[in-house]
Amino acid sequence: MITYPPIIDSISAVKLRDEIKQFHPLKSNGFTTNKWIGIHDEPENTIEKYIQDSYDFYISKSILSETLVKGFEWWIQIFDGDHGIPFYDSHDEQRRMKFGETHYPLSSTITYLTNHLSPTIILNTDEVTFSVPEEGKFLTCDPRYIRGVHPNNNKGRITLYYDVWDYKPEGLERIGIKSTPFPCRFYKHTNVQPVTWLGKVKDCTSNVNDKVITFKYPNHFNEGETWKVIQ
Numbered sequence: 001m002i003t004y005p006p007i008i009d010s011i012s013a014v015k016l017r018d019e020i021k022q023f024h025p026l027k028s029n030g031f032t033t034n035k036w037i038g039i040h041d042e043p044e045n046t047i048e049k050y051i052q053d054s055y056d057f058y059i060s061k062s063i064l065s066e067t068l069v070k071g072f073e074w075w076i077q078i079f080d081g082d083h084g085i086p087f088y089d090s091h092d093e094q095r096r097m098k099f100g101e102t103h104y105p106l107s108s109t110i111t112y113l114t115n116h117l118s119p120t121i122i123l124n125t126d127e128v129t130f131s132v133p134e135e136g137k138f139l140t141c142d143p144r145y146i147r148g149v150h151p152n153n154n155k156g157r158i159t160l161y162y163d164v165w166d167y168k169p170e171g172l173e174r175i176g177i178k179s180t181p182f183p184c185r186f187y188k189h190t191n192v193q194p195v196t197w198l199g200k201v202k203d204c205t206s207n208v209n210d211k212v213i214t215f216k217y218p219n220h221f222n223e224g225e226t227w228k229v230i231q
Contacts, residue, residue, distance in 0.1 A: 007187055038070065079118075112138075
C-alpha cells in the first residue's frame, strides 16, 4: 500500500467535489450503484477524466502490462452523519454470487477530497494501517486488503474510489451524465510508504465480516498522515 501527498491543486479538488455532490447519490441499475469507465472511452465528465488521468500519471507504470487494463469501476462517498463504511475488499460480486469464484481487480484506489480526522482503516494480517484524509491525497492498495471507515463523526468526509480491472465485470455501466470535463491539474509526487507508529495506542473494536475484532490504533493523528500499527 502506498500513498501520495495531494496530487491535484485546490481548484481541481473543488471541481471534483462539486461534481460528486451533483451526482450523489449514484443511481442503481438493479444490482449496483457503482459505475464504469473504459480505459479508452472518451470521458464525458470531470470524474471520468480524473480517473483516466490519475491512472496514467500514478498507477500505469506499476501494472505489468498496459494491455491488461480494460477500465475502472468507480463509486463515491459523501458522509452526512456518524455512519461509517462496513469493512470490505474489492472483488467481482456478480461472479462470486453466480459461480462461487473470487476475482480481484488489479489495484484499488482512494482519492480524498476533504480534510478530515476519520481515517480509512486497512487490515493486513498482523498490522493495521490508518490513512487520514487530506484534500487531494491519493492512496493505492492491494484489492484483497480489508478496509473500512469506523462509525464516527464523519460528517463532511467526501471520497472518490476506483478499482483497476483487466476485464469489465458484469452489471457495470457508465453513469451517462455529461458535463464539460475539467482537466485537473496534477502535482508530480513520489509515493510515500506508511510510517510505523511507535507512540501510545488505544484499542478499537469493530465488526469485520460478522466477526468482532479488536485492534490497536494511534492515540492521535493529523490530517494527511498515514500510520502503520503493528498488532
